[in-house]
Amino acid sequence: MSFTRRQILTGLAGLGVVGLAGSGARYWLGRPADITTHDYELIAAPLDVELVPGHVTPAWAYGGQAPGLELRGRQGDWLRVRFINNLPEPTTIHWHGIRLPLEMDGVPYVSQLPVLPGEFFDYRFQLHDAGSFWYHPHTSSAAQLGRGLVGPLIVEEREPSGFRHERTLNLKSWHVDKQGAFTEFSVPREAARGGTPGVLSTVNGTHAPTLDLPAGQVVRLRLLNLDNTLTYRLNLPDSGARIYALDGHPVVPMPLGKEYWLGPGMRIDLALKVPEAGVELSLRNGPLRLATLRSVAHDEVAGDWPPALPANPVAEPDLQRAETLRFNFEWAGTLSTDAAQGGAYTFWQINGEAWDINDKTCADRPIATLKKDGHYIFELRNLSQYQHPIHLHGMTFKVISSNRRKIDPWFTDTYLLGKNETARIALVADNPGVWMFHCHVIDHMETGLMAAIEVV
Template structure:
């Protein structure tokens, strides 16, 4: 694949200084006046925020807020984003969960060159599926995601849906101390285990916020885990709520499991919540309160639950003729070289981040249009949210739980679990296949799968 470097910006005329809730914002996102070239202009830049009251933290942010500005488009429409890098180091944007052409996937030296400081890159692709997605770098991921480069992307249903109200809630725990200073974002001994945990849990960048919702209405809550390493166990005690979509893909509406819903890094869930006529509900991660959901306004008359969301146009894999491929996700810390920490591997191979002139060696080669069954084996006691770029797969079996098959781009593989997923290899390219615990990915738990 050949690349051409995008033009270096000849200045940022028109980029002003805005005020956002009392926070100093250096750069902006907005609809451009000229829609001929792009729909959004999205700038990555430093941002000063008080995550800890009275203690400023310098984050890295998209569009002047962290998590980043919510981008929206309609299913089947083209999304055009001019990305401008005003950070001090190269970066990219990966559009997590979107089935798009390989040259828009945002993986450095695999699908594009890194966007260097002061440069821009035009992302331009059609969004074939409706749902809740997100965007983040695929460059120095522990540092860049950890400092705040994450943001939601909502693709609205082509023909609409029965929800009249919705809110997007991004879950992220920050690795900052009591003075707001960043702590180490990747600790080797933690990367070899469950991953480095932050200490300050937030929803939409705020610790334990109060979220106002219309009393008596059924509201669509889009919950996105944009954390680097933490799996949340979500519950809404005493609430009437149903799951309508997992990772952007509709499911038959169902209740939240009694033990809570586990949402690994990169995963999303769309809930229908019937807001009470008055009072408050707690959104919790296990026993920890993440946010308070407060009913406001005159209560609406009781209404039926919305109809199920329409299915996305995903090819159905034929399990009878699918080729079986096996992938072992293994702990390899005992073999690690202190000078080159590699703690994880897939089928005995640890990913080495590519650089200019480095050719990726695919762990598997799939025939374009072929049907495949992947067997995923977790040979460790730690959770691995396994994510595949460029395609959507169907979860069909597990030896640890009863599976009601659904489509997704990320499967949370439990400790010592074996699961099977099925897909049609319908998108040509060299696609990343990795654990979305960023510490695990950064220390070996990633591979490339070629479709040709």
């Protein structure tokens, strides 16, 4: 695809629209009240936040929040977002997990030009699937996501789902020191291993918050892993919580059990029957407390488990006639010589090829070409000692088998591929375009673990 600057309306007009001058605010959110669809003006801009008590962190925010403003739409409706870049550098928005036309996918030089400082870009697409999704840049990702440019996108079911209460919990660990200053978002020796972790865990931008929930009610907890690196080993002891959806897509409700591994980019929707007032539950990552869920008195009659959520309209792959493609994910640390010449580090590769984030032509050399409406099985082999949350843009796939665990097939956009695991996923290639296929550990993606898959 080629671009002209005309595709992006530029500059001052955008600033005029949001009326920055005079208000003193560095952001502004507008949502017209007189229309029934969900429209937003979303501004990315610097914002000082207090993550470490008494200290300032120079975050970057969407809609005046880091993590960003929660965008909501209803299944079947269009979402129209005028995105305004008031950052000091180019950026884009990618809508993670949303099945949309390529032009709206937010990948620089693949689906659009970067949105320059002072410019705006109108994203608009129809919401085919209900569920918990999110948005983030696809430019300088380690730093831009690391600074806080991550936000939830909630698509409500077309008909009321049976949940009357819900909370979104955005999980993110920040790369900050004890004074709240940012540390390196990506350190080469970490990028070559499990990725560079942040040290300060937060839920909705606060370390270990206490969240009040209505006693006796069933609450839908939407847990989103918006972190660059960490796989959260989620647990909610003694809660009896049930899983209703994974990565946006409904599953047959089942107990959360001991622990669920939520990799970067992944989401889980839980139903929690909130215990009697005064009881506290602990949401944890392994043994570490992420948040306290505190039950407070509530006068509605007690709720019961809602029925399973309705399935999304994702095409069912036919495994009998599917063609199998193989993808090997490998460590390639010794290839990293380009870095000496100022190029990108390449520690990782897919089928022997490392993506170079500085090379704007990589997407012209797709790693696989799928026939429109063809049925495919991808065999994903992890030949490394680290796990990789493997994510595909543009299409939703079904996880069908693994050599490491029992799979009850489910639809997703991200599969956490374990160490030395081989898993099979299947999809119908029903969305034409050039789609990124990458690990969502951001510094793996930026050091080679990305490829383009073309559907024609």
